Amino acid sequence: MPYTAPIKDQQFVLQAIAGLEEVLALPGNEDTSVELVDAILEEANKFASAILAPLNKLGDKGHQLADGVVTTVEGFKEAYHQFRDAGWVGMRAPVEFGGQGLPALVTMATEEMWCASNLAFSLCPLLTLGAVEALDHHASDELKAIYLPKMSSGEWPGTMNLTEPQAGSDLAQVRSKAIPQADGSYLISGQKIFITWGEHDMADNIVHLVLARLPDAPAGVKGISLFVVPKFLVNADGSLGKRNDAYCVSIEHKLGIHGSPTCVMSYGDNGGAVGYLVGEANKGLAYMFTMMNHARLGVGVEGMAISERAYQKAVAYAKDRIQSRELGSDNSAPAAIIRHPDVRRMLMTMRAYIEGMRALTYFGGAALDKAAKHPDAAERQKNQYLINFLIPIIKGWNTEVANVVTSLGVQVHGGMGFIEETGAAQHMRDARITAIYEGTTGIHGMDLIGRKLASEKGLTCFTLLQEIDATLVALGQENDPTLAAIQRGVKQAALAAKESADFLLARFDQQPKQAAAGSVPFLMLMGVTLAGWLLAKSALIAKQQLAAGGADEAFCQNKLITARFFAEHIASQALAYGYEITQGAESTLALPDDQF
Ligand SMILES: Cc1cc2nc3c(=O)[nH]c(=O)nc-3n(C[C@H](O)[C@H](O)[C@H](O)COP(=O)(O)OP(=O)(O)OC[C@H]3O[C@@H](n4cnc5c(N)ncnc54)[C@H](O)[C@@H]3O)c2cc1C
CATH class of the missing domain: 2.40.110.20 (Butyryl-CoA Dehydrogenase, subunit A; domain 2)
Structure with a gap:
């Protein structure tokens, strides 16, 4: 199944939501222009779609181990050498060791393409960069001189x-x-x-x-x-x-x-x-944590990317597969399944989740860059708190959602989705690990309510909720039925988030098990709330672009429709999560172990 990177949406999110220009203006990033970023995305898309995507299915056969040597499936070695020689490995490696030192936000967009086109392949360069980052921060100059140039180039993964x-x-x-x-x-x-x-x-x-x-x-x-x-x-x-x-x-x-x-x-x-x-x-574990923020964001990217791949496949199938007459149509002949409301519900769910994940993830990427490079120390600090808070959500929510989205991808295919030749099942199987490695969702839930929410008494969480309030006000001023619907959905999510955060903060010290029982629901609640908010901002910007004229009209209308779908169908999950958190701890903990 072919893959084409969703460059238009990536560019929109990079610029409108993540503030690409502000990130490119940070000290050390001045050599990277928006035009250069566009060119990088075009080239990366060519590599991902032409070289990596066709290998994805072949890789599913698995590599062979004999006498301590792993021989990779035919094509992987050549693809890796092309990838390495084209300079893709070292995009965010330090310049002094031969890397290109590009901002995390920019490389996040290309990493999305590697992960979507061939998740298994992408892990080799992703882990290499994690290792480069750990050594760059903590190793002696001697070790750096020996290892970092070869690792940054990808010669030694x-x-x-x-x-x-x-x-x-x-x-x-x-x-x-x-x-x-x-x-x-x-x-x-x-x-x-x-x-x-x-x-x-x-x-x-x-x-x-x-x-x-x-x-x-x-x-x-x-x-x-x-x-x-x-x-x-x-x-x-x-x-x-x-x-x-x-x-x-x-x-x-x-x-x-x-x-x-x-x-x-x-x-x-x-x-x-x-x-x-x-x-x-x-100090080894502390050193590992240096690169874990990046690595965990990287796994969040994996969840979003594999979902995009599954979505593209599902859309193609839904347009092609003819089955059953369309409701309310004069035509008695069977229609393409995309005409059936429930198939549209599945496709819209996939699409809205993906756009929400992309908005949230790139928003996090920008915070990571600002935390590292902003000239103002207070801004660096603020962004560090922000990214610390966002990481368990981006890692945990994106990857849990990837399991939902790739499963929907199978469902859209009906019985053919369950048949391996189709390829939809591979995306679902591949997605499953993302919620497990680099910290399970359970571990990230605990990290979120403990090290992130409670340790700073909710400061970053409540600051974000204030920003959401400001967006809700802006939505209300527009006098537009679509924006009003988006406002309603996001508002109830934000209220549930506030109530749940207060509930957890009140219990974290004295009743830690009660709080812990709601940790993953809170992570999911924050995921739908923050993604819903960022899609609401996207909708506002799309509306402004339409009003200004000259914008891609279909793209902007799609943004409005998808944001509304998210607010009505996905942000609405916040109510259920909130109920689970504030009412459900007792039943979670009640059953004696020997009764399980
Ligand atoms: C395909 C694959 C690739 C991997 N790659 C690497 C790699 O390159 N390098 C590497 O070092 N490791 C790697 N891992 C390991 C991976 O990071 C661990 O599997 C993961 O961190 C979970 O640890 P565990 O398997 O021991 O599960 P456990 O820790 O045994 O967890 C079992 C269950 O208990 C829950 N749990 C455990 N403790 C708590 C707690 N305190 N609170 C709430 N819930 C809890 C977990 O959420 C989970 O549901 C990989 C694993 C796989 C499967």
């Missing part, structure tokens, strides 16, 4: 090795060991599971970032250190040396993303894998 059999959501339980050596290096031993792209044949070397404990490390999260463990050791002249004692011992058989090898990695079976400490001892 990176991996993230956190998870162990007993340590998943709870990384305090990491047991891998690091023994100091006389030459300043460490010998790493232990097993890591679920390591994405942990081994493959697309590159000469792979740079693993590994969490492990020193012999005298304190227990818990404060005793975890971060190490660079290359697949091949690097000689003083930069050439590749001895094979390190870091091997893939098996690849997992999974529900989806078969085109991404998920490896069980064994370190030190033959005496110890040579590793190099990143930064200071015992």
